[in-house]
Each structure stands twice: as C-alpha cells, then as structure tokens.
Amino acid sequence: MPAIETINLAKTYAVGFWRKKPRTALLPLNLQIEEGEIFGFLGPNGAGKTTTLKLLTGIVFPSSGTARILGNEVDDPGVKAQIGFLPEQPYFYDYLTAKELLEYYGQLSGVPAKDLSSRVNEMLSRVGLSDAARTQLRKFSKGMLQRVGLAQAILHDPKVVFLDEPMSGLDPIGRREVRELIQQLKQEGKTVFFSTHILSDAEALCDRVAVIHKGELRGVGAVAELTAQVHGKVEITFNASAAPAALRQLGADMHINGNIVSAVLPEENQEAALEVLKRERLRLTSLTPVRSSLEEYYVQNLQPAEKSMGVGA
Amino acid sequence: MNSRIANVAFNTFREAVRDRVLYNLIAFALLLSAAAILVGQISIDIERLVVVNLGLTAVTLFGVVIAIFIGIGLVSKEIEKRTLYTVLSRPVRRWEFVVGKFLGLTGTLLVNTFFMAIGVFLALLYVSRHFERGDFSITAALYFIILQFLIVCSLALLFSSFSSPLLSAVFTFALFVIGSLAEDLRGFAAAAKGITAMLAGTVAYLVPNFSAMNVVNQVAHGEPVSGQLILCNTVYALLYSAMAISGAVLIFQRRNLK
Amino acid sequence: MNSRRVNVVATAVLLLSLAGTVMTLRTLDGMRRGATLREVLYFRSPKMLRRMSLGYSGLVADLYWTRAVQYFGSHHIAQASDFHLLSPLLEMTTDLDPKMTVAYQFGSNFLAPAPPNGAGEPEKAVALVEHGIQHNPDNWKLYYALGFIYYMDLKDYKKAAETFERGAAVPKAHPFLRLLAAQMAQHAGEYGMSRMLWTATYETTTQEQIRRNAIDHLLALRVDEDVTQLERIVGSYRERTGQLPSSINDLVRAGLIGGMPVDPTGQPYKLTPDGRIELRNPDAILYITKGLPPGHRSPQPKPEPTPPSGK
Numbered sequence: 001m002p003a004i005e006t007i008n009l010a011k012t013y014a015v016g017f018w019r020k021k022p023r024t025a026l027l028p029l030n031l032q033i034e035e036g037e038i039f040g041f042l043g044p045n046g047a048g049k050t051t052t053l054k055l056l057t058g059i060v061f062p063s064s065g066t067a068r069i070l071g072n073e074v075d076d077p078g079v080k081a082q083i084g085f086l087p088e089q090p091y092f093y094d095y096l097t098a099k100e101l102l103e104y105y106g107q108l109s110g111v112p113a114k115d116l117s118s119r120v121n122e123m124l125s126r127v128g129l130s131d132a133a134r135t136q137l138r139k140f141s142k143g144m145l146q147r148v149g150l151a152q153a154i155l156h157d158p159k160v161v162f163l164d165e166p167m168s169g170l171d172p173i174g175r176r177e178v179r180e181l182i183q184q185l186k187q188e189g190k191t192v193f194f195s196t197h198i199l200s201d202a203e204a205l206c207d208r209v210a211v212i213h214k215g216e217l218r219g220v221g222a223v224a225e226l227t228a229q230v231h232g233k234v235e236i237t238f239n240a241s242a243a244p245a246a247l248r249q250l251g252a253d254m255h256i257n258g259n260i261v262s263a264v265l266p267e268e269n270q271e272a273a274l275e276v277l278k279r280e281r282l283r284l285t286s287l288t289p290v291r292s293s294l295e296e297y298y299v300q301n302l303q304p305a306e307k308s309m310g311v312g313a
Numbered sequence: 314m315n316s317r318i319a320n321v322a323f324n325t326f327r328e329a330v331r332d333r334v335l336y337n338l339i340a341f342a343l344l345l346s347a348a349a350i351l352v353g354q355i356s357i358d359i360e361r362l363v364v365v366n367l368g369l370t371a372v373t374l375f376g377v378v379i380a381i382f383i384g385i386g387l388v389s390k391e392i393e394k395r396t397l398y399t400v401l402s403r404p405v406r407r408w409e410f411v412v413g414k415f416l417g418l419t420g421t422l423l424v425n426t427f428f429m430a431i432g433v434f435l436a437l438l439y440v441s442r443h444f445e446r447g448d449f450s451i452t453a454a455l456y457f458i459i460l461q462f463l464i465v466c467s468l469a470l471l472f473s474s475f476s477s478p479l480l481s482a483v484f485t486f487a488l489f490v491i492g493s494l495a496e497d498l499r500g501f502a503a504a505a506k507g508i509t510a511m512l513a514g515t516v517a518y519l520v521p522n523f524s525a526m527n528v529v530n531q532v533a534h535g536e537p538v539s540g541q542l543i544l545c546n547t548v549y550a551l552l553y554s555a556m557a558i559s560g561a562v563l564i565f566q567r568r569n570l571k
Numbered sequence: 572m573n574s575r576r577v578n579v580v581a582t583a584v585l586l587l588s589l590a591g592t593v594m595t596l597r598t599l600d601g602m603r604r605g606a607t608l609r610e611v612l613y614f615r616s617p618k619m620l621r622r623m624s625l626g627y628s629g630l631v632a633d634l635y636w637t638r639a640v641q642y643f644g645s646h647h648i649a650q651a652s653d654f655h656l657l658s659p660l661l662e663m664t665t666d667l668d669p670k671m672t673v674a675y676q677f678g679s680n681f682l683a684p685a686p687p688n689g690a691g692e693p694e695k696a697v698a699l700v701e702h703g704i705q706h707n708p709d710n711w712k713l714y715y716a717l718g719f720i721y722y723m724d725l726k727d728y729k730k731a732a733e734t735f736e737r738g739a740a741v742p743k744a745h746p747f748l749r750l751l752a753a754q755m756a757q758h759a760g761e762y763g764m765s766r767m768l769w770t771a772t773y774e775t776t777t778q779e780q781i782r783r784n785a786i787d788h789l790l791a792l793r794v795d796e797d798v799t800q801l802e803r804i805v806g807s808y809r810e811r812t813g814q815l816p817s818s819i820n821d822l823v824r825a826g827l828i829g830g831m832p833v834d835p836t837g838q839p840y841k842l843t844p845d846g847r848i849e850l851r852n853p854d855a856i857l858y859i860t861k862g863l864p865p866g867h868r869s870p871q872p873k874p875e876p877t878p879p880s881g882k
Contacts, residue, residue, distance in 0.1 A: 013569075057402040060569045075574060077404050085402035087395050093324070095331035107320045108403045152399055162402075408577050496607050497634060499600065500641050518593055525599050525606075530613040541602060549595040556588040559581040566578060 001071045003160055003191040004033040004056065008065035011051055025051040027216045028065055033193060033208075035159075038186050040206035041195040042298065048215040049195035050088060053164050056193070057085045069160055081110055084153035088164040090145060094138040098129055098148050101137060102155055109156035123151040128177065142169035150181065154190075161185060163194035167201055179205060199294045211298060219297070226297045232267040233290040236274075238282045246276045264290060317405050318413040325417025329383050330424075339428055342375040346432040350440055360440040365451060365533040368433035373458050373529075376426055377489050380462055381482050384418050384469030389478035397570060408562040415470055415558055422462045430455050450531075453538040457526040460550035464521045465489060467557035474561040474568065491516075492523035521553055608642050611635065611659045621667060632668030635660055639674070643681055644780065647688070654690035658682060661699060669706035672713065673778050675699060679716035680772070680781045683724035688784075688858075693724045711745060712775050714738025718751070719768060728759035747771055762796050790835040791858035794850065797832060798861040801840060801848040804828060815846045834862075 008028040015023045026048045033039045043049050054060040056067050058074045067074045070082055092101055102120040111119055124130050127147040132140070140148065146169045153161055166182070167175045182205055185192050196202055202209050203223055210220040219226055236252075240261045243254040250273055252265035265273055267289070277284055349367040350360070391397045400410065437448065468488055472481035491498070495517060502513035526546050528538055614620045624631040639660035646654055661682065664674045681689045682696035700717040707713055718734035721727045732755035739748040751767065758764045766789065773785040804827050808816050811825070819842050822828050833839050838851040840862070850862045 054398075054570070057398070059398055059401050061567065077406065077573075080402060080404040083402060085399060087398040089395075090399065091396055092399075093328050093396060095328055096324075100327075104320065104324050105399065105403065108317055108400065108405050110404060149399075156403075406577065408581065494634070496600065496603065497637065499596075500607075501637065504641055504644065518596060522596055522599065525603055530610055534613060539602075542599075545595060545599050545602065549592060549599065552588040552591040552595060555584055556592060559585040559588065562581045563578060563585065566574060566581070 002032040002068075003035040003037070003070060004031065004039075004193060005068045006031045006052075006056070006065065007068070009052075009055055009062050009067050010064045011055060011060065012063045024215050026055070029212075029217055031210060031217075031220065033191060035191050036186060036189055037207045038182060038192045038205050039194070040202035040209035041193065041212065042197065042199065042202055042209055042294075043195075043212040044197060046214075047212045049212060050164055051215075052212070053085070053087075053162055053193075053195060057083060057162055081156070082159045084156065084158040084161045086146075086149045086153040086161075086163045086166060089168065090149040092137050092145065092148065095136055097134050097136055098124060098140075098151075099133040101148065102152055105152045106155055111156050119155065123155050126154075126181070127151045143171065143174050146170055146174070150178065154185065158190070160191045160193065163192065165196055166194055167196060167198055175201070199298060203294045209294070223294060227294055233264050234267050234270050234273075235262060235264045235286075235288045235290050236270075236277070237262045237285040238277055239285065240280075240282050244276055244280050244282070246280075247273055250276070260285065318409050318416065321400075321405070321410055321413025322415075322417035322420065325387060325414050326420050328387060329417070329421040332383065332386075339375075339425060342371050342429045343432040345371040345375075346429075346436040350436050361437065362533050364433070364436050364440050366529060368436060369451070369454055369458065369529045369532070372426060372429045372433060372455070373461065373527075375429065376422060376458065376462050377465055377486070379425060380418070380422055380465045381469055381485050383421065384466050385473050385478050385481045385485070387418070388414055388470060388473035389476075389481055392473070392570060393478070395570075401570070407565050411470060411474070411558060411562050411565055415466060415554075415561075418466045418470070419463055422466065423459060426455065426459055426462065448535070450528075450536065450538050453543060454528050454532040456543070457528060457538075457546060460546055461521075461523055461526050463550050463554050464492075464523075464557070467554040467561070468521070471557040471561040471564075474564040488521060489523065492521040493527065494524060495520050495522045496524040522549060526550075605656075608638055608656050608660065611638075611656060611663050614663060620663065624667065628667040632664050632671060635664040635667065636671060636674055639664060639677065640780065643677075647780075650687045652686045654681075654686060657690045658692055658695045658699075662702075665699065665702060669703065672703070672707070672710060673776060675703040675713055676716050676776050676781055677778060679720050680784055683720050693720055696720050696724070709741050711738045711741045711743070711748060714741065715745075715748060715771065715775060718748075719772065722755075722759070722764075722768060728755055731755060731759075745771075745775075762792055766792050787857045790856055791860075793835055794856055794859045795861045797834065797840070798848045801828075801832060802846070805842070805846050805848070809846065815844070816842060818842055 006029050008030060009026065010028045011024075011026040013023045013025055015021045029052065041049050041052065051060065055062055056069070056074060058080065069079050072079045093104075096104065099120055102123060103116055106116045106120060107113075121130070121133070124133050127150050129144060129147050129151065132144060137145070137148065146166070150163075150166065153163065163182075166178055170178060179201065182192055182194070206223060208220065208222050209226065211218045211226075238261055239259050240256075241259050243252075243256060243261055243263070247254065247263050247265070250265050250269040252263040252269075252273065254264075255262045263273070270287075274284070274287075346364075346368050349364045349371075391400075401407065433451070437451075438444065465485060468485045469481060472484045476484065498513060498517040498520065502510055502517045505513055525542070528542075531538065620631070621628050639657060642660060643654065643657055658678075661674055661678045665671060665678075668674075678696050678699040682699065683689055683691075683693035685691040697717065697720055700713055700720065703710070703713045704717065714734055714737055718731045718738065721731035721734060732752050735748050735752035735755065738744055739752055747767070751764075751771075754764065754767075769785045769788045769792065773782055773789070776782065804822055805816060808822055808825060808827060816822055816825075819828075819831065819840065823830065831839050834850055834856065836852065836855050838855075841849045841851050843849055848862055849864055850856070850859070853859070853863050853867055
C-alpha cells in the first residue's frame with residue numbers, strides 16, 4: 001500500500017465575483033509514493049505545489065479525484081493523526097510561547113497528557129529551540145518560526161510528513177540541519193513529501209522527485225533517471241596554446257589556462273572532438289563526463305518544445 | 314472530541330487575554346465608569362441614574378466592540394494568515410474548531426464583563442454610599458448584556474467563516490445596531506402593507522432581538538425585571554446563537570482555505 | 572463523526588433553532604407589548620435624551636415619531652379610552668427635532684379631541700404647538716394648527732381668530748389664514764367655517780391619518796347639513812300641506828327636491844313617522860351629530876388592553 005496516493009486529483013477554483021472564470025490550479029494528478037521515501041515536489045512559483053499539499057492535508061477539497069494516505073481517504077479523521085504538515089511561511093499564535101504552542105498542538109493531535117511535556121521538550125531540542133522555549137512567538141525570527149513549524153509537524157510522531165518549502169528563511173547552517181532532520185525522519189521509517197524550488201536540496205535528499213508546471217505533472221522519477229534523460233556533457237582537457245576552431249563548431253565551451261585548454265561539449269559530439277584532437281595532434285589530458293544536473297532537466301522540461309534540445313548550450 | 318473543543322476554547326481564551334487590545338479597552342471602559350461619576354455630579358439628584366445608565370451602556374458598547382474585534386480578529390485572522398493550516402491538518406474536526414472558538418470567545422467576554430461590572434458597581438457605591446434594593450436588578454441587566462454578547466460572538470463567527478475581517482466586523486456591528494431596534498422594526502412591519510411588510514417582516518424576525526434585552530433604563534429607575542422575561546430572553550439567546558453557530562459550521566465544512 | 576453526519580446535524584440544529592427563535596419572539600413581543608413605548612416615560616428630561624443621542628437626535632426623533640404614530644393608530648383602532656403616552660411621545664419627538672412640522676400637526680389633530688378619537692388633552696396640545704411656534708416662528712402651518720385647536724376643541728373663537736391673525740402676518744403665509752381670521756367673528760360655529768377648516772387641514776399635510784380624519788369630518792359635516800336641510804324641507808311641506816309626508820317620495824312629487832337624496836355612503840335617507848330625517852346606518856359614518864335615532868349611543872371607547880404583568 002503506498003503511503004501517499006493520488007488518483008486523478010484535480011482542483012479548479014472559480015474566480016471572480018460572479019464565479020465565471022475558472023482557474024485550474026491542478027490538472028488530474030496521479031502519483032504514488034511508497035512508505036519510507038523522501039519525495040520532492042519541484043516547480044516554479046504558482047505551479048500548483050502548495051495546492052497539492054493543501055489537497056493532501058485536507059485543507060482544500062478536490063474538484064475531482066481522490067487522495068489517499070496510508071490507504072484511507074484524506075477526509076478520514078484517523079488519517080489526520082498520522083500526518084504532519086509544515087505550511088509555507090507559517091504564522092502562529094503570536095502570544096503563545098513555543099512550549100505552549102507545541103503543547104496546544106500536541107493536545108489537538110491526541111498526544112497523551114503524561115507524555116506531552118517530555119515530548120515537547122524533546123522536539124524543541126531537536127530543532128534547536130530549547131533556549132527559546134518560554135519566549136513568545138511574536139519575538140521569533142523567521143528562521144526560528146520555521147523551526148517551530150518543523151517541530152509541530154513531527155511532534156506527534158506522524159508516519160507521513162508534508163513540508164512546504166522547509167528550507168525557506170534558513171541560513172546555510174539551518175538548511176543543513178533541516179536536511180539532516182529529513183534524513184533522520186527517513187531512517188525512522190517516515191515518509192517525507194516536501195515541495196521546494198531549491199534544486200540542490202532535492203538532488204541531495206530525494207529518492208524520487210516530481211516536476212510540476214502550470215498545474216501539470218511534467219515528470220516523475222528518481223533523480224538519476226531524470227538527469228539521465230538530459231543530454232549530458234563531457235569535459236576534455238588537453239595541452240594547447242589556442243582553442244581549435246573546429247571544436248567550437250562542435251558546440252564546445254572552452255577555457256584556456258596557461259597552455260591547458262578545457263572544453264565542455266555535448267556528449268554525442270565526444271567522438272568527433274577526439275578526432276579533432278588527433279588531427280591537430282593535440283595531446284588529450286583527460287576526458288570526464290560532466291554529470292548533468294537536475295537544473296538542466298528542470299529548465300528543459302519547463303520550456304515547451306520550441307527550445308531545441310541537444311546541440312547548443 | 315470534548316477535550317479538543319476545550320483545548321481550542323482555552324487557547325482562544327488565552328490568546329485573547331494576552332492581546333493587549335483587550336486591556337486597553339477594559340481600561341477605557343473603567344475610565345468611563347469614573348467619568349460617569351463626574352457627569353453625575355453635574356446633574357444633581359440623578360447621579361445614580363447617570364452612573365447606571367452610562368455605566369451599563371458603556372459595558373454593552375465596549376463589550377460589543379471587543380467581541381467584534383477579538384472574535385473576528387481571532388477567526389478571520391487565523392484563516393487569512395494560515396495559522397489554521399496547522400490546526401486543520403490535525404485530527405480536529407472543523408465543527409469542533411468553530412464551537413471551541415465560540416466558547417473561548419464567550420468565556421473571554423464573560424470575564425471581561427465581570428471586571429467592567431465591578432467598575433460600575435464601585436462607581437455606584439461611590440455615588441450613593443450604599444446599595445438600594447433596586448440595585449439588584451442591575452445584575453439582571455448585566456445578565457441580559459451577556460446574552461447579547463453570546464449572540465454577537467456567534468454572529469462574528471458566522472461572518473468570519475466566509476467573509477473578510479473588515480466585512481465581518483461591519484456586518485456584525487450593523488446587525489447589533491438594527492437588532493437594538495428590532496421591536497420597533499416589527500411594529501413597523503405590522504403596520505406596513507404589501508412588499509414592504511413582507512421584507513420588513515422577514516428582516517425583523519431574523520435580526521437578533523437586542524431591544525428586548527435592553528433594560529438599562531428600567532433598571533436605572535430601580536424597577537425589577539420579570540422572571541418571565543429573563544427566561545424568554547435566555548431561551549432566545551441560546552436558540553439564536555445555536556442558529557448562527559450551526560450556520561458557521563455548515564459554511565466552514567466546505568470552505569476551501571486559500 | 573464523518574462529514575455528512577456533521578452536515579445533517581448542523582442543518583437540523585439550524586432549522587430547529589430558527590423555528591424556535593421565531594416562536595420565542597412571538598412570546599417575547601406579547602410580553603413586552605408597549606414596553607418600548609413606555610420607555611418614553613423614563614426620560615423626564617429631554618435634555619438627557621438629546622445628550623444620549625450623541626448628535627443623532629434627528630434619527631431618534633424619527634424613531635419616536637414612528638412610535639407615536641403606531642401608538643395612536645393601534646389604540647384608535649381598538650377604540651381605546653386611554654392615550655396617555657401620546658403626549659410624551661410627541662413631546663419627545665419635538666424636543667429632539669423641533670422642526671418636525673408633522674408632529675405638531677398630529678398633536679393638533681389628535682391630542683386635543685376626546686377619546687376614542689384623541690387623547691383628550693387640549694391644553695397639552697396647545698403647549699405642544701406653542702413650543703413649535705417658538706422654534707419656528709415663520710412656519711404659518713403651525714399657527715394654523717394652533718388656531719385649529721382653539722376653534723375645534725376649545726371653542727375659543729376669539730383666541731382662534733387672534734392666532735390666525737398672527738399666522739397671516741408671517742411672510743408667505745397661505746391667504747386663507749387671513750380669510751379665517753376675518754370670518755371668525757361673524758361665522759364662528761357655522762357649517763361653512765368648519766368645512767373650510769377641515770379642508771384646510773386636509774390640504775396642509777400629507778400625513779395619512781390626519782387626512783383621513785379630515786375627510787371623515789368633512790363627510791360628517793355633509794350629513795349634518797343634508798339632514799338639517801331635509802328637515803327644513805319637511806317643515807315646508809307640512810306648512811304647505813298641513814301634514815307630514817309619509818315618505819321622501821312625497822317631497823319629490825311635491826317638487827321640493829329633485830331626486831332621492833343619499834348619504835355619503837350611498838344609502839338613501841330615511842324619513843321617520845314624526846318627520847325627522849335619519850340615516851339608515853348611523854354607525855357607518857363618524858362624527859355626525861344629526862340624523863341619529865333618539866337615544867342612539869355611538870360606540871363607546873374601550874379601556875386600554877392591559878398587557879400581562881412584567882414589562
């Protein structure tokens with residue numbers, strides 16, 4: 001049984017005073033995420049990431065289709081006890097302290113009263129906020145709020161955790177801590193579904209990602225699979241004093257440093273480039289494949305077919 | 314289930330109490346009680362009258378303002394600012410949330426009214442140096458004021474469940490004003506003809522019947538309030554609040570949060 | 572509890588409590604009949620009410636005016652004998668808005684006459700309108716209203732003439748004021764005078780009850796005049812023929828009248844054996860003083876229905 005499953009899940013908003021202009025936020029989405037996966041949901045702003053998260057957490061009702069978590073529909077109250085949610089740019093009750101907020105949420109989530117206090121303290125130290133436990137939330141910085149948000153999402157030990165832009169507002173140290181936290185969650189057997197537009201985080205953390213654009217799913221799969229679809233590049237270094245024009249014609253980006261030239265060009269032109277070197281009697285120093293990044297996959301996927309693929313940087 | 318409602322209620326109460334706006338309003342109201350004493354000095358022989366009239370009117374008006382500010386602030390604000398996302402993704406039913414908010418809000422107003430009432434009684438004591446038999450009915454007037462708050466809170470929640478904070482505040486306040494003239498409105502509807510009568514009649518019966526809960530004048534003159542009236546107003550307030558809250562629940566059940 | 576059940580329960584609660592509130596309102600209204608009206612008795616000082624209106628005294632005046640009209644209307648229909656709240660209501664209205672002409676006119680028409688047609692308080696009516704004149708010395712309608720009270724209810728023709736005279740002096744006053752003042756000395760108490768006044772009352776206001784009242788009085792005058800004239804004709808017939816006519820047709824045949832005379836409701840007049848003229852249905856027309864059967868008693872005013880105890 002998948003941890004998260006969407007079957008033709010779609011959402012259209014009726015916009016405008018007379019509700020005449022429908023805005024499609026999400027086209028029918030079909031996803032299956034297994035337990036214990038870290039799943040990344042990528043896309044530019046307005047792509048439908050947050051809408052999907054809201055649909056999965058029962059904050060918004062689908063126009064059509066269903067969403068299931070651990071086999072049950074999202075509506076089911078039993079399901080809610082198994083999920084945690086960190087919304088984007090969360091805002092909390094200003095006048096509560098961090099401890100009070102977590103205790104409130106813990107009560108709502110059904111954490112037994114006798115465990116509550118210790119669990120809250122545990123969470124606070126896990127996200128690094130032990131010192132601020134008795135400070136009112138209105139005095140918190142953005143980063144601190146983000147951490148509280150994370151704490152309330154995992155406080156009740158949910159099996160599935162939804163995070164919307166978990167890294168936003170954090171400095172590099174904070175980001176690393178969150179990354180570590182997410183990995184810990186996976187080790188604890190939890191499923192993590194998070195949306196982000198920071199590709200490097202997705203690359204580093206996710207087992208699988210999905211790319212969404214304008215409400216439509218553009219691709220799903222392991223990062224390696226997706227990047228493999230993108231035409232890769234190779235880097236050739238050789239000794240020369242000048243860059244051979246022929247290489248440039250093959251679409252190479254060239255760097256000259258002293259008498260070492262480094263040329264990066266599309267993979268399929270690799271053989272032709274080696275020919276050029278042989279002809280010019282240039283000595284090959286190294287040949288290294290350049291791993292294509294998710295960014296390229298992203299960029300390529302998000303331009304519709306008018307942009308040519310392959311040749312050309 | 315019950316503990317969740319209680320949790321939401323208590324949290325609402327706590328949030329309201331710590332919000333400084335509340336303190337400012339209470340302080341202002343107490344100040345007004347003091348001012349009533351001053352005004353009373355100017356009009357000789359009717360100091361008692363002025364203190365009771367002005368004091369109770371202040372309690373009513375300020376209470377309504379507080380109910381609107383806080384009620385709408387707490388609910389609409391939560392909806393607008395996404396505090397609600399983290400609550401609704403938990404096993405709290407939406408209806409439990411609405412009911413809990415309502416109870417927390419009315420609890421806040423009860424405590425608030427209690428303190429303001431003390432102010433009025435103190436002012437009265439200062440001015441007349443003793444309590445007269447008629448003063449007991451002031452408690453009845455205060456009870457009716459609390460009933461009014463019950464209804465106002467339920468309306469604030471009803472409007473918050475689908476409208477922006479500003480509009481909710483405006484609608485609730487408008488209903489308070491119209492409701493204070495409800496009996497006159499029904500009289501007008503009875504005397505009118507045709508479509509005016511139908512429209513006026515419908516409005517007159519739907520609008521909260523605050524005018525029957527306003528016994529300030531009566532009480533200022535030391536006259537008693539009948540037990541029958543107390544009973545009827547209580548029943549009415551409970552029914553009306555139930556109506557508004559169930560409306561809020563129904564709307565909130567299907568509401569997509571932005 | 573799943574979503575559907577919540578919806579069902581909430582809808583049921585909504586509908587039941589809606590029905591409940593309407594029923595409770597009916598009970599409450601029954602208990603509190605007249606309570607908002609009696610509120611007016613609490614304001615012994617109009618200044619206090621004005622201060623408490625916070626500058627919206629015009630609005631509050633409108634509220635009291637509406638209450639006054641409804642109060643009088645409902646009591647009048649019930650043929651009540653007690654209108655004691657009318658004066659305070661009108662006083663409150665005119666204190667808050669001294670320029671409300673129609674309130675003074677209402678007082679002039681309905682404070683002075685005896686129940687069930689009015690409150691029976693002509694001195695209060697005079698005081699009310701004088702208050703109005705004090706605040707609106709150039710409003711000729713108010714002088715008319717005052718003179719009207721003196722003429723109709725106090726039968727003080729001298730004062731009436733003086734008041735009309737005062738009013739005629741106001742710039743842009745209606746010319747009939749001078750006419751009334753001039754005619755008062757000679758024709759006070761005559762039908763023509765009364766007719767002029769009631770017509771003037773009808774024309775100087777648009778208030779529904781005042782106008783209807785004026786029309787009722789004009790019809791009554793018609794009847795009185797008709798009866799007087801008819802009885803005079805009967806007298807001539809008797810002189811001529813030495814005996815009383817047996818029916819009105821005799822008068823027609825004798826050429827003394829042109830056709831069958833009818834009262835304002837369209838009913839023909841009746842000739843009694845002793846030569847008097849009577850209406851067929853004496854209760855159909857208000858305010859008539861002639862054409863009534865001997866010993867006929869007009870419907871008496873009823874005491875005000877007392878509300879159940881507990882305001």
